[in-house]
Amino acid sequence: MAQDEVLWLIKSSGRILGPFRSEKVGELLRTREISVLDEISPPMRRWQTIQYHEEFRPVVDSLRKANLSERTEATWTPNSTQLTQTLTEVEGAGELTEEITDIDGFSATGKEIVVHNVQEQSHASHTQSGGRYQAAQGQNTAIQRQVEKTTRGLWIITVLILVAAAAFIFQRRMSTGAFDIKPTATSLKQTVIGHIQAGRYSEALRDLKSYYSDPLQSGDLAIYYGGLLVHLEGQTLLGRRLFNTVLATKRPEVKQAYTGLGVADLMDGQLDSAQENFDRALNLDPEYVPAIVNLAAVSLQKGDYAGAKQKAFRALRLNPAQGEALLILAEAQLYLFKRSANPNELVQISRLLSDFRLRSWDFAGEMDFYQLYFDFLRRTSGLEEKLRAYLDSDPRLTADHRHNLFIYRGRTQWKILARFCEQMAEKMSEEPRVSAFLASCYAREARWDSARRSIEKAVHQSPKDPLIQAWYSYVLRESGDADQASVVLGSATQANRNGEYVLPVLMQARFCQQTGMSQCARSNWQKIYENNMDYLPAVAGMAWANADIKSNNEAAKLMNKGLRLSPEYIPLLELRQKAESEGWYAGN
DSSP: OTTTTOOOOEEEEEEEEEEEEEHHHHHHHTTSOOOOEOOOOOOTTEEEEEGGGGGGHHHHHHHHHHHTTTTOOOOOOOSSOOOOOOSSOTTTTOOOOOOOOTTTTHHHOOOOOOOOTOOOOOOOEEEEEEEESSOOHHHHHHHHHHHHHHHHHHHHHHHHHHHHHHHHHHHHHHHTTTTTOOHHHHHHHHHHHHHTTTTTTHHHHHHHHHOOOSGGOOGGHHHHHHHHHHIIIHHHHHHHHHEEEEEEHTTTTTTHHHHHHHHHHHHTTHHHHHHHHHHHHHHHOOOOOHHHHHHHHHHHHHHHHHHHHHHHHHHHHHHTHHHHHHHHHHHHHHHHHHHHOOOOOHHHHHHHHHHHHHHOTTHHHHHHHHHHHHHHHHHOOHHHHHHHHHHOOOTTTTBOOOOTTTTTOOOHHHHHHHHHHHHHHHHHHHOHHHHHHHHHHHHHTTTTTHHHHHHHHHHHOOTTTTHHHHHHHHHHTTOOOOOHHHHHHHHHHHTTTTTTHHHHHHHHHHHHHTTOOOOHHHHHHHHHHHTTOOOOHHHHHHHHHHHHTOOHHHHHHHHHHHHOOOOBBHHHHHHHHHHHHHHHOOOO
16 A cells, blocks of 8 residues: 555544555445445545545545435435434544554455544535535434433423522522512611610611611711710721711711710720810710710820729719729729728728619629629638638629710720639639639630630649539530530539529529520529529519410519619510510500
8 A cells, every 4th residue: 555545534323444545435325324414534634525535535426326326315325214413514624533553454345443423513514506405304303303302301300490499599598598578678777776775785786787789977976886886886987987987977966976986996005085075075974974984084094093993983974884984983993992002992982882782783793803803901800601602693784784975895804803703713723613703704805725724734633523513514615515514504504402602503594595495494593583582683584484385474474573673674675576576565
């Protein structure tokens, strides 16, 4: 075979045949082993239909004449039951056939290169000018119908999948409230003010953020929006812009806006600017207590302890229930005591703290701590029993009270008090309850790693102490280990079978209430209530338990009693809103 003789590959019925010489191709056409509608290609060239290839035009013409003489249709298929579909352009039409560099071993008859399942595309045959030499359309129509039928089935399946996916997304968004209809400005205002009245500050801020893409457009709610941003998130820059909007539009909340600006300044350490803003608020209302309390905080920050004490006393005279003012007074008196080292200076403030606790439940943990700390500094007797009483109290009392958005909380927070806690614990004995006391301080500061280390030390020292177990459960639950917390709470309840301590019972009641076990919650609240009918958490718990079983009259009585004990207690404020919306309470 001459080295320059062209060899051909043939694509027929999904297979690639060859290589063949030109004479062999003509022979295969005459014997109808291949069709003129099949495709052919030399090495490294594109595929082309045989009937249109210049090389084989003589052979094709001779075959056409022979077929005309026999009065047959030019199907050019090897038999009457098989139709070979061909391509003038196929997938990868730009691909070239591989060059055959070694043809040794191929005989004149050729060996097949068979590639199964070659994907080919069909196309409509071009009508010739004479209109006589067309491929048979009957079988093509049948194939087309089959393809259309399959395509319809695939479209139906696709549509069903899309509908199912859309239904799933719709259901998920409905469950998360994503399709809630956007409220009107009036209804939003009512909702936000309702949240603020019940102390649900986080919910109020969430609703404001979801409604206003631009906080500066919040209008009537700008004063609340600014206060919430500063109070909850420390966003002093945006908060200032909102307060300045209130001032620029001459809204009625001018003194609140100046006070809010001052709080933002205090948080940023700009004490002189803070003082100027609080003075502006007091120029509008000389007895505006939040501005006076904040001025006391400024004096404390500046180290003017006598001035802080004087301003805190002024706020307490105007409002004896002002817990933040008393805490600032306690801290100022503590620093004055450290200067003079005269224990008698702590006597008056200890009495004020004790009197405040008799009439108020707000800031109970902070007030009790200062009393305990002052007794420690004065080295009074009975400190162990006082430590026991301190640990056997509700750790959520302060968090469950509503506080003024325009009063600076920095001086009343546990990031300051916990340092006093550490100083106190260092000088006390290595007893288990001292470790539990330190853990309680860290827990109130939300330093959960330190709290866990301290309480685990206490548990290791005294594994059967109900108070220690109860605090261990609280730390575990608040730090995200709810399952282990439930197990530990069970141990605390078992160790407290005689009901000596309140905290394990309270935590069990609260756990049952949160998990919807009404009867369990009611029975545990009842135990505490029978022992102390003025214990605020138990009064509120009993009120909710009665509301859950539709004993509305009893629930209303207990709710009124609880609000007299503490008008700012959030669980009771929420119950009152529920009662008013359901129509079984009208302020009686």
